[in-house]
Amino acid sequence: MIATAAKSAAPLYVTLADSLQGLVEQGTLRPGHRVPSVRRMALQRDVSISTVLQAYTVLENRGYLEARPQSGYYVRPRLPLDAPEPRMARPMAKASYVGVNDLTAEVVMRSAEPGLVPFGAACPDASLFPVKKLARFIGSAARSDAGALGRYAMNWAYEPLTREIARRYLHAGASLAHDELVVTIGCSEALNLSLRAVTKPGDTVAVETPAYFGILEIIQSLNLRVVEIPTDPRDGLSLEAFRDALERHEVKALFVMPAFQNPLGTCMPDEKKEALYELLAEYDVPAIEDDIYGDLHFSERRPKPLKAWDRDGRVLLCSSFGKTLAPGLRVGWVAPGRYLERVQRLKFTNTLGTPVVLQKTVSDFLRDGGYDHHLRSIRRAYQNQLHLFSQAILRYFPTGTRLSRPQGGFVLWVELPSRVDTLRLHGDALKQRINTAPGALFSVKDRYKNCLRMNCGLPWTPTVEAALKILGELAKGQL
Amino acid sequence: MIATAAKSAAPLYVTLADSLQGLVEQGTLRPGHRVPSVRRMALQRDVSISTVLQAYTVLENRGYLEARPQSGYYVRPRLPLDAPEPRMARPMAKASYVGVNDLTAEVVMRSAEPGLVPFGAACPDASLFPVKKLARFIGSAARSDAGALGRYAMNWAYEPLTREIARRYLHAGASLAHDELVVTIGCSEALNLSLRAVTKPGDTVAVETPAYFGILEIIQSLNLRVVEIPTDPRDGLSLEAFRDALERHEVKALFVMPAFQNPLGTCMPDEKKEALYELLAEYDVPAIEDDIYGDLHFSERRPKPLKAWDRDGRVLLCSSFGKTLAPGLRVGWVAPGRYLERVQRLKFTNTLGTPVVLQKTVSDFLRDGGYDHHLRSIRRAYQNQLHLFSQAILRYFPTGTRLSRPQGGFVLWVELPSRVDTLRLHGDALKQRINTAPGALFSVKDRYKNCLRMNCGLPWTPTVEAALKILGELAKGQL
Structure with missing residues (x-):
């Protein structure tokens, strides 16, 4: 040497x-x-x-x-530095009711269909969850407090679980009391109750665009209107466009995913979160923060939730263990700030309570199941999978394809050349047993017709690579 | 001889x-x-x-x-034949928004409080549920299909469970296909989704009076209006009053409990159910049927649900295992008839799916857990408890107290002399560590101020008898 x-x-x-x-x-x-x-x-x-x-x-x-x-x-998984990123959308002139087409239902429904390559729904492969260990934990949680099965869970939250969730948020920079939390049936119920707590039917809600299609479905089901706020793939929601929307519409709430936005994977910088909070306070608007991907960060530190800046309880922080521990448990939560009592009441009317046996299972697993070790391992896996998917997409998809650069999570936003119609691609791909999530689902306007969201929660296999190659060829066939 | x-x-x-x-x-x-x-x-x-x-x-x-x-x-448990029954209410002049007071939350929340005698919420004692056996079933359900924990339950229903539910309804006289069922988080979610499927905010819903206070809370949370239909303690909803309401209000749905109505315990006769269905068809109104007490019949045969007469899918049949197998599992269902697709979509937006491990637990228990044997034993227990409660109430409560004669279920409707104020009684009783459900909760109008609903799901003990005696003395003190 x-x-x-x-x-x-x-x-x-x-x-x-x-x-x-x-x-x-x-x-x-x-x-x-x-x-x-x-x-x-x-x-x-x-x-x-x-x-x-x-x-x-x-x-x-x-x-x-x-x-x-x-x-x-x-x-470190790296993307080719010259791969272009997707572009930001333009603002909306007026708020719209959501007209989600039946495609959402199809994409979601078929995501669990055996024999379909599941690029559609944002759900990691079951092999990435500690399901066998969890099954043992469920059994012992049930046996250790069988009496809980014979009672209504009308007190909403199992305290050891909410204490553990609060402890983790403290570590992430947001101070929460355990009794500020309502435990819900997944993040879906948390989002529902939050929206219902801060709006009335007919009200307008601001959402990032592109937006997680589930929130658009929820908004539709609650008879609310949407105004879409352009979101930069690099640093998230455009504050200028949001301020403009606040001036021009009677916005009753903002739905926002500062941590690894679905579908873009963007992480909003801390200073921007602070500025966003000030803007919310200035216009006296509450924010529903979806933090479901927060624990899936690739950099060293977990991003602070927007809730960390919340001085007056206007941020309703929603999340669940569906992307980290197991989607089948349906255990989520909301820290509704000043809307706590309203959300508790809505929880009571909506589903009465969240099964205590499942709350206890999660709580036991957080304490004794090696949750942090598991988190580290899936973060590595997702980062690596995103890298491999990105490389394959750049190889197989038409020239001019743009890719998001997620800083966490496991979905990729793909912008194909403008002549590619991803709805048509979706239909063609289904015939080849590949399920995709076309861009049209992610907006209430005619946007993203040449985009799609890719679920990279799947371990890299020849089947996955072959499916990406087929998708690329189908897309090229449209040019 | x-x-x-x-x-x-x-x-x-x-x-x-x-x-x-x-x-x-x-x-x-x-x-x-x-x-x-x-x-x-x-x-x-x-x-x-x-x-x-x-x-x-x-x-x-x-x-x-x-x-x-x-x-x-x-x-046969028998009531003193001369005990008078409660009286029927008068119709409402116009539909009202629900202004449920905070008392509902208190009564319900405190129903699980240790050290309180739980006469409030309609929930049998945990000792009456097969919780230890269920805990074992949960463990083996989780282990036998751990993979299900790693997937979203986006197909809504676990087929072996829905087939078993459909088989049981066939036995009860209602023919249902298994794929007409949506599995929900308890009956609460079934009622929510059903109401949302058939109404818009501002619409008017007809309900029996007195009504289960949970449905009044749900109706309030959905911004609906209520018109209360007088209900006879002997044979249920007054068809004349309902027809009159249909003429005078734009009724968008009926909420009805033909089997052992909560709180009256009434079982509607078959010919009346048939006539009710014809009335619904004549005015083209859907009915949300809450059948949660249907399996808790004291006579030989389970009552046929209203759904058995449904020719055109206008009956949304809701129920759960919360009163029969275990309230803590939160497994319910709805057979929404012609509204199936709408309810499925709402289920997706509301909670995405019902935990498959719990659906499988119930399904396994129905097959191998001795469910029918268990049902027979709790029916006997409830009938006996109702008998003992009724006798004690007639002994300890003020002269002139009237009692319902439930033909199933485990709640009793008690009408005290008109000068007794059961709200005041509730407060006084709480000081003596007794929780009650005052009549005011069961209406949106100023009704039932001298009534209360008694949870007789408790095994007869000296504590229970002493608490009834105290209640009676408190009531007598108001005269």
């Missing part, structure tokens, strides 16, 4: 960094994988520990590695 | 019947208990089997015994 260093003009740690970078570029060290520990690498390459540390720091700065606390260094 | 028969002029079987009637009246044979089998009684009394059979038939006609198929003869 000394000889090598002497030959090159660069310091030893740079030489080492170059050599490792080569291994990443050749694919020997693969995205998402851990590189050897500092100690081991020092031994392997016969250099000092500090040289390895310097080399790893260089690679971190170059964007090839990332440090994860108490875990080591990992190869 | 021959000698005895010779002394009296009556035939032998009448003498035997008289003798057994004496044993019932002295309390040696107690209400709800099985009398010795025909064969055994013949042996005991040294008479022929046909004599015993004739004697039992006499006692059945006299109302002292009842035959239960494949089970034998039982002492």
